[in-house]
Amino acid sequence: MFFVIADKALSLYICIHTERDMKTERPHTGMKNIVLLALPQVQLLDIAGPLDVFTSANRFLNDGREGSGYHVHLVSGTSEKFIYSSSGMPLSCSHTIYDIDFPIDTLLVAGTTLSVLDEISPDVYHFLQNISPEVRRMGSVCVGAFVLAKAGLLEGKKVTTHWKFADTLQKSYPKLEVNVNPFFIRDRPIYTSGGVSSGMDLALALLEEDFGKPLATEVARHLVLHLKRSGMQSQFGNTLPEYEIMSPFTKQVRDLLKDKLSGMITVEYIAESLNMSTRNFSRVFLKDSGMTPGKFLEKMRLDQAKNMLEYTDMSVDMIADKCGLSSAASLRRLFLKNISLSPAQYRKAFKTTE
Structure with a gap:
């Protein structure tokens, strides 16, 4: 469980539950720990979108008492559990990169603003490098790809990011193969997604990979999403960099x-x-x-x-x-x-x- 406090007049909280009470068509095994790594000035939808996909999946699984599904952890990329999003909303994380005490199945680096990247502690990159061999999957949402790239985890990989920053990513890291068109790219064990809402496309793909298409389809319908969006990311923005x-x-x-x-x-x-x-x-x-x-x-x-x-x-x-x-x-x-x-x-x- 974690809480998001909007301001003095209003307190918003988001409770992550792991109850599952609906039937699905495929067997599933094991509780999977998902880490959403949040950095200062993180985009809220980069966190909330994937989080809603994974926690909605829990509600449709029928064997929650046996410990199957997702346990989602919001983890701060600083020494403080309390950070601010790009919209100004404060976020309270359950852990920081310094006190994780559980095995990680999947880690997604949420996007932030480009201006913040130079201010990120080197400890974040060391953490990602050290944890990489131990996780089954690692990925990014939006500008989170820049963080993985700086950590040296994308070299030689096919990747994507927000259409606005794709040329900057390619120029900054020439050994990457950046493709601005897809909403997400799977180059195992690395998964990268495009701008903002593309994190939900990626999360649905991870869900389908874990528990099958029927459950992923049910979650997509619940969230009023397409399981696989038509079109491509580059249709939404300018061809040239900003x-x-x-x-x-x-x-x-x-x-x-x-x-x-x-x-x-x-x-x-x-x-x-x-x-x-x-x-x-x-x-x-x-x-x-x-x-x-x-x-x-x-x-x-x-x-x-x-x-x-x-x-x-x-x-x-x-x-x-x-x-x-x-x-x-x-x-x-x-x-x-x-x-x-x-x-x-x-x-x-x-x-x-x-």
């Missing part, structure tokens, strides 16, 4: 091109505008941004087209023209290549309501 986290040089190139996307843009033009040789510009830009100038320009055009589909009623032909593409067919190929949706499908799914 402007705020771009380097000064990449920002300079982006600012140069943002109002010229409808015209013909060459690498020679960009280099000349920056008083650089074409060869030197291409080399510096690749090192600085992690992508070629051509790929960067393609992503800029895709992001502009997505924005126009969401916020205007322009025809696909007109949008293609304003984004510097030769035809609607070219725009369609660009969308299918990057987000597996046609422009029309994207507009139907994401156009703003008025």
Whole structure:
């Protein structure tokens, strides 16, 4: 059991119960200790989402008296059991990384803000490194992948994270194979999930792995979720990294091109505008941004087209023209290549309501 205290006027508490009283279709064995590792500025849904999946599963299991199901522990990545979430809500953890006194089956690192990562104690990384050989599974939600990566546990692995930070993760850890598209990736014994709500997709997959599809389906229905979500994470956000986290040089190139996307843009033009040789510009830009100038320009055009589909009623032909593409067919190929949706499908799914 742990308690979450909202403020002086209101106390919220979440009780984790392990009672199971409903029938499932597969046998299960053993109580599994799940650790949700919470760091300062943790996102609440990164914790609450997986927690609800695992504790809801307990309610549907019929052999709780025999010790089967999940025991979920909220563990602080600091020396204090009391930490603050990114929304300002305080959380009271049952343990810290310094006093865990039980065997861990599965450990998930919940996401936090990128700005906090440099402030995390080295003890967190030592803890993860030491515990890694002893746990059956280890994973992350959202930006939690950065923590596992810094601990050296993702090298050579296929991983994902929040779409907004995927390029930053790849650039920071070149030996990783980062894929922004899936909601979660299983590269045993490591499991990584994308942005925020993707932690629930991952938790459902772990539940299905442990106790079978019938129980996972029942829990998904109870939580009004799809057992396996259609689409991909990259459909929800910009293709390029957020402007705020771009380097000064990449920002300079982006600012140069943002109002010229409808015209013909060459690498020679960009280099000349920056008083650089074409060869030197291409080399510096690749090192600085992690992508070629051509790929960067393609992503800029895709992001502009997505924005126009969401916020205007322009025809696909007109949008293609304003984004510097030769035809609607070219725009369609660009969308299918990057987000597996046609422009029309994207507009139907994401156009703003008025």
